[in-house]
Amino acid sequence: MRIAIGGIATECCTFSPILSTENDFVVQEGEEVLDYERYPFLQDTPATILPTFRARALPGGRVSHITYEAFKSNFLKRLEAALPLDGLYLDMHGAMNVEGIDDAEGDWYEAARKVVGDNCLISASYDLHGNLSERIMANLDMLTAYRTAPHVDTLETRTKAFTMLLKCLNEGIRPEKVWIPVPVLLPGERTSTEYEPTASIYAALKDIDPLPGIMDASILVGYVWADEARSTASIVLTGTDKAVMEREAKKLALNYWKTRDDFGFSVPHGSIDEALDWAEAQPDDGLFISDSGDNPTAGGVGDRVDFLKTLLERKVERAVLGGIADAPATQACYEAGIGSSLRLSLGGTLDGSTLPLQVPAKVVFLADVANETERIAVVQVEGVTIVMSHKRRPFHEEADFLALGIKPQDYKMIIVKVGYLVPDLKRIAKGIYLALSPGVVDQAIERLLYKRVVRPVYPLDKNFFWYPEVKA
Numbered sequence: 001m002r003i004a005i006g007g008i009a010t011e012c013c014t015f016s017p018i019l020s021t022e023n024d025f026v027v028q029e030g031e032e033v034l035d036y037e038r039y040p041f042l043q044d045t046p047a048t049i050l051p052t053f054r055a056r057a058l059p060g061g062r063v064s065h066i067t068y069e070a071f072k073s074n075f076l077k078r079l080e081a082a083l084p085l086d087g088l089y090l091d092m093h094g095a096m097n098v099e100g101i102d103d104a105e106g107d108w109y110e111a112a113r114k115v116v117g118d119n120c121l122i123s124a125s126y127d128l129h130g131n132l133s134e135r136i137m138a139n140l141d142m143l144t145a146y147r148t149a150p151h152v153d154t155l156e157t158r159t160k161a162f163t164m165l166l167k168c169l170n171e172g173i174r175p176e177k178v179w180i181p182v183p184v185l186l187p188g189e190r191t192s193t194e195y196e197p198t199a200s201i202y203a204a205l206k207d208i209d210p211l212p213g214i215m216d217a218s219i220l221v222g223y224v225w226a227d228e229a230r231s232t233a234s235i236v237l238t239g240t241d242k243a244v245m246e247r248e249a250k251k252l253a254l255n256y257w258k259t260r261d262d263f264g265f266s267v268p269h270g271s272i273d274e275a276l277d278w279a280e281a282q283p284d285d286g287l288f289i290s291d292s293g294d295n296p297t298a299g300g301v302g303d304r305v306d307f308l309k310t311l312l313e314r315k316v317e318r319a320v321l322g323g324i325a326d327a328p329a330t331q332a333c334y335e336a337g338i339g340s341s342l343r344l345s346l347g348g349t350l351d352g353s354t355l356p357l358q359v360p361a362k363v364v365f366l367a368d369v370a371n372e373t374e375r376i377a378v379v380q381v382e383g384v385t386i387v388m389s390h391k392r393r394p395f396h397e398e399a400d401f402l403a404l405g406i407k408p409q410d411y412k413m414i415i416v417k418v419g420y421l422v423p424d425l426k427r428i429a430k431g432i433y434l435a436l437s438p439g440v441v442d443q444a445i446e447r448l449l450y451k452r453v454v455r456p457v458y459p460l461d462k463n464f465f466w467y468p469e470v471k472a
C-alpha cells in the first residue's frame with residue numbers, strides 16, 4: 001500500500017495588507033516531511049509512506065501568488081514522482097487565501113487530484129478554523145478537524161485523518177461525505193470549546209462517533225477574517241451510511257444555528273479603556289489583557305500601538321506589553337546597547353491605519369541570538385515595559401517572558417497580542433480580560449468591511465430564516 005504525505009497550512013486574514021512570502025514559511029521537502037514527532041503514527045504503519053512537500057506559516061495576510069505557485073509545483077512534482085498511489089494524506093489548516101485565488105485549498109486539492117487520479121483516496125486534517133467549499137468537498141474523500149479551541153488535540157486529529165485513510169484502504173471503502181455549511185461566522189474567541197455553549201456543541205460529537213456507518217463527525221467554526229464566499233461554519237461527516245450521516249449532520253447544524261445568539265466571549269471584555277479600568281479595580285498583580293485586534297496568531301499585523309498609546313496617556317505603571325513587531329526599532333536598540341536611552345519611532349506602520357509612536361525609551365534587555373531575525377529587545381518607556389521583536393511573532397507562553405527576564409507575576413498587568421489565552425498563560429493569570437482593540441483581526445467583526453462573504457450570514461445579518469440543507 002502506497003500513501004503519500006504532504007500539505008500546506010496557514011490562515012490568511014484578507015483584511016491585512018501584508019503578503020506572506022516564502023520567508024514566512026517553514027518548508028519541508030522529501031524526507032524532511034517524515035517528522036516522527038509530528039507524525040508518530042507513521043513509524044509503525046504497514047503502508048509505504050512517500051513524503052512530498054509541506055509548508056506551514058504563522059497566520060498572516062494573503063500568500064503571494066508567486067510563493068504559492070512555487071510551492072504547488074514543488075508539491076505536484078514530488079507527488080507525481082510518488083505514483084502510483086493508493087492514498088494521500090494532507091496535513092492542512094484550511095483558511096489559506098492566495099493573491100488572486102480564493103479557496104486556495106480547493107485549488108491545491110484539485111491539482112493534487114489530477115495527479116493522483118480518481119482511485120486514490122485523499123484524506124485531510126483540519127484546524128476547526130478552516131473554511132470549506134464545493135471544490136474542496138469534490139476533491140477530498142474524507143476530512144477531520146480539531147475538536148478543541150485552544151487546540152490541544154492536534155496530534156489526535158492528524159492521527160485520525162491518517163488511520164481513517166488506512167482503514168478505508170484496508171477495507172476497500174470509498175467513504176461518503178455529508179457537508180452542511182451553516183451561515184454563522186464567528187471569531188474563535190466567541191467559540192472556545194472551553195466554554196459554553198461551544199463545549200456542549202462539540203461534546204455531542206462523542207455520541208456520534210460510535211454510530212454504525214459513521215467514521216468522523218466534524219464541526220468547523222470557520223475562519224472569520226477571510227472575506228471570501230466560502231467563509232462560514234460547517235458540519236462535515238465522513239462514513240458509509242449516508243442516511244445516518246445526513247440525519248446527524250442536520251441535527252448538529254440545526255443545533256449550531258439555534259445557539260447562534262449564545263456564543264459570547266465568556267471572559268470580561270470591552271474597549272482598551274474599559275480593560276484598564278478593570279485592571280485598576282483588581283487587587284491582584286499578574287493580570288492578563290488580550291490586545292485581540294492585533295493578535296498575530298489570528299493574522300494580525302503585530303505592530304499596532306493603540307494599547308501603548310492609551311497606557312502612556314493614562315500614565316499606567318508596572319505594565320508589560322508583549323510585543324510589538326518592529327525590525328528598525330529593534331535594531332536601533334541593539335546598536336544602542338543595554339542601559340542606553342534613545343528616542344524610538346515605535347510600531348504603527350504595517351496596517352496603514354495607525355501612526356508610529358515617538359517615545360523616549362531605555363534599553364533593558366537584548367536577547368542573545370545568532371540570527372538577526374530572532375532579535376528581541378525589551379525597553380522601558382515610562383511605566384511600561386515593552387517587548388519588541390524583529391519579526392512578527394506571538395509572546396504567548398510564560399517561558400517567552402521568563403527568557404527576557406520578565407516574571408509576569410511581578411507586574412500589575414501583562415498585555416499580550418493574543419485572542420483567548422493559551423492554557424499556559426491562563427494557568428498563571430490572576431485575572432483575564434479580552435480587550436476588543438482595533439486591528440485587521442477585530443473581534444467586533446461588524447466593524448470590518450466585508451464585501452464577498454455570502455449574505456445573509458450571522459452576525460452581520462440577524463433577521464433571516466435558515467434550515468439545514470445538505471450541500472455535498
Ligand SMILES: [Zn+2]
Pocket residue numbers: 127128129151
Ligand atoms: Zn485555529
